[in-house]
Amino acid sequence: MGPGSTFSDMEIRVLESLRLLLWPTAFRNQVRSEGSESGLCKCGSTQTATHLLLVPQDCTIHSLALRSISKGRHSDGVRELSICILKLDTWKVATMEHVEDPEARLEGVRSAISRARGRRVLSMQSECHNGSNGPQHWKPDGVLGRLVNGKISLLLIDVTFAADDKLAIEDEVLKYWKDNRPPETPVWPPLATDFFDDGGRITNKGMASLPADLQDRARRLSVFHPARYAKRYDPLAKALRSDTSIKWSHKPEVVTIAIGVAGWIPDYTYKGLKRIFNDPKELCEATRALRIVAQSHAVKAWRAFRDDK
Secondary structure: OOOOOOOOHHHHHHHHHHHOOOOOOHHHHHHHOOOOOOOEOOOOOEOOHHHHHOOOOOOOOOOHHHHOHHHHHHHHHHHHHHHHHOOOOOOEEEEEOOOOOOOHHHHHHHHHHHHHHHHOOOOOHHHOOOOOOOOOOOOOOEEEEEEEOOEEEEEEEEEEEEOHHHHHHHHHHHHHHHHOOOOOOOOOOOOOOOOEOOOOOEOHHHHHOOOHHHHHHHOOOOOOHHHHHHHHHHHHHHHHHOOOOOOEOOOOEEEEEEEEOOOOOOHHHHHHHHHHOOOHHHHHHHHHHHHHHHHHHHHHHHHHHHHHO
C-alpha cells in the first residue's frame, strides 16, 4: 500500500484489519469471549490470521483456494524478484525459476552444478542413512553470478514467506549474535554450524548462546529460516567452491530472502537484497514488489477464508 497502490478500498480495509489483528478468526473470538470459545480452526490448529495465510497444501479439510495460497505466493515472489534481477547490469542469472534465457557466460556454473549432482554430494548428512545418499539439494530458487575480469562471485538465493512475528524474532537473534560475536570467530553468525540442526531448528548449543529472555522468544521458532537454507545449500556451496574449472572472485554464499505473510520484511532480508540491488531505487522496487506479492495473497486468503467457513 502507498502512493500508486492498485488495491481497492475494500482490499485496503482487509490489509489494515490484518495489520491490526482484526480478522474474525476463532482465536480472536476466543479472546473476545474471555475463553468461552475454543479458538481452534476446523483443522484442529489455533486459528489465527497467520495460520490462515500458511495453510499447508495437504490440509484437505480446507478449500483448495486456501491451500493453494502458499504455493502461489512463493511462485509469484520468485517471479517478481527475477523480473527485478533481469534489469540489472551487475548480477546475472545462472539458473532461476521463471527465467527461460539465463546468462550464457554462466554456463560453467550450470555445468559445475550438474557435475556435483552426478557425484551425489549435495545431500545433508542427516538425510543419508545406512550408506545411502539422501535427496540432492541442487536447485535453490535462484543462482546469481557476477563476472569481473573473468572471475565469478555467486549467490544462492532462496525465497520464503513466513509468519511476520517469527521473522522479527529471527532478526532479534541475529542482532544479538552480531553484537556479541566471540573474538577470532571465523564463521559468524553461526548459521551452518551446530547451533542448528539440518532442518534449521536451534539446537541446545545455539539456545545456550542466547540470554534467557531471548531464549523464551526463540523457543517459539519451529524453524530459523536463514539457517534452514544455509544448511540445505551448504553442500552445493562447498561443491562449487572446490570446482577447479571456475575462477572465483568470492566464495559462493547462501542468501535467504524471507518476507512476512502480511508484508513485513526483516533486516536480514533487506541486507540480502542489498547484496543484489546496489542502487536504492532498484532496492526499493524489489522490496515493494515482494511486499505487494505478500499483500495480494493476503487478500486472496481473506476471500478464501470467508468462503471456507
